[in-house]
Amino acid sequence: MTHEDPIVIEKLTKTYGKFVAVDDLTFSVKKNSFTGMLGPNGAGKSTTLKILSNLTRATSGSVYLDGYDVELHPKNALKNVGTVVETPEFYTYLTPRETFRYIGKILGMSNESIATETDEILEKIKMSEWADKKLGTFSKGMRQRVALGQSLINSPSIIILDEPTSGLDPRGMAEIREILKELRKKESLTILMSSHMLHEVNDLCDRVAMVSRGKLIVNDDLSNVIGTKGTRKIEIKLIDEPNADILEKIKNLSNVTDVEYAGKNDVEIILKGGLGEQAQLLSEIGALNIYVYSFSSSENSLETSYLDLVKESI
Numbered sequence: 001m002t003h004e005d006p007i008v009i010e011k012l013t014k015t016y017g018k019f020v021a022v023d024d025l026t027f028s029v030k031k032n033s034f035t036g037m038l039g040p041n042g043a044g045k046s047t048t049l050k051i052l053s054n055l056t057r058a059t060s061g062s063v064y065l066d067g068y069d070v071e072l073h074p075k076n077a078l079k080n081v082g083t084v085v086e087t088p089e090f091y092t093y094l095t096p097r098e099t100f101r102y103i104g105k106i107l108g109m110s111n112e113s114i115a116t117e118t119d120e121i122l123e124k125i126k127m128s129e130w131a132d133k134k135l136g137t138f139s140k141g142m143r144q145r146v147a148l149g150q151s152l153i154n155s156p157s158i159i160i161l162d163e164p165t166s167g168l169d170p171r172g173m174a175e176i177r178e179i180l181k182e183l184r185k186k187e188s189l190t191i192l193m194s195s196h197m198l199h200e201v202n203d204l205c206d207r208v209a210m211v212s213r214g215k216l217i218v219n220d221d222l223s224n225v226i227g228t229k230g231t232r233k234i235e236i237k238l239i240d241e242p243n244a245d246i247l248e249k250i251k252n253l254s255n256v257t258d259v260e261y262a263g264k265n266d267v268e269i270i271l272k273g274g275l276g277e278q279a280q281l282l283s284e285i286g287a288l289n290i291y292v293y294s295f296s297s298s299e300n301s302l303e304t305s306y307l308d309l310v311k312e313s314i
């Protein structure tokens with residue numbers, strides 16, 4: 001880790017009284033990555049992002065944006081950063097265009113650059129036809145798109161998003177995710193987004209930083225977390241209902257880390273490794289002389305890795 005990474009979190013701790021919300025957290029976010037900060041409710045994600053955005057202070061440790069310490073040099077640190085951290089309460093009597101102008105002015109932008117950026121952003125957030133309607137009439141999803149839009153007004157190189165789809169209906173969620181995907185395609189941007197939704201991180205991100213109880217569990221490429229180095233969930237269906245002896249035998253097979261009876265004749269196996277290990281498991285199960293009529297590897301292996309990693313960390 002170097003301070004050259006656009007986002008650096010170093011030995012960050014935040015306590016509320018005796019409660020430790022962020023516990024000696026250290027990790028960095030690679031340039032141009034889309035990193036998903038994944039963790040259960042209360043893991044300390046929002047607290048970390050608020051410290052990064054200078055909305056709250058660390059108890060100890062430091063955070064750096066573009067190499068600048070956020071607490072010591074907030075202006076420089078946040079110069080090229082856009083954030084959607086606390087659900088912004090916009091003035092409901094303003095329109096998106098007026099909102100962007102207001103925020104651009106606060107940021108010291110010229111009228112010309114605000115106007116140019118505004119038109120581009122309205123297109124990106126698919127709000128061009130709503131540009132001059134008052135926010136008071138908007139749905140929650142539309143307001144969240146405006147929130148995302150305002151984070152882009154100063155053409156940031158880093159954006160920090162705290163659960164940007166939280167509280168939206170499925171359509172609202174899908175719209176925000178589409179915008180984020182488009183942003184990633186077109187711009188050179190470093191994005192750090194917190195989420196507790198595995199499928200969302202799976203869908204959008206190329207890096208994953210998992211946190212649990214204020215501590216970092218893993219910070220790696222998504223493909224490493226879910227891929228060959230990870231674990232996968234295998235579901236098998238047997239002709240006969242498995243007894244404890246059979247479950248024990250399966251548990252003792254190579255690379256099996258856990259076995260769970262899933263009701264009826266179904267068994268779930270957590271397997272460490274990739275396709276090679278999966279093939280080996282299939283042949284070892286065959287050798288046990290139990291009659292398996294279905295064998296499927298779960299696609300949602302981020303879930304498996306996540307549950308495994310969180311379990312190990314407790």
Ligand SMILES: Nc1ncnc2c1ncn2[C@@H]1O[C@H](COP(=O)(O)OP(=O)(O)OP(=O)(O)O)[C@@H](O)[C@H]1O
Nearest residue numbers: 016019021039040041042043044045046047048196
């Ligand atoms: N101002 C505060 N005073 C006291 N405790 C707080 C405060 N803010 C957060 N906490 C506690 O710190 C812990 C971490 O909270 P945080 O909001 O950072 O978690 P999170 O990972 O973002 O979870 P969520 O998805 O629920 O927002 C929680 O247990 C929370 O109750």
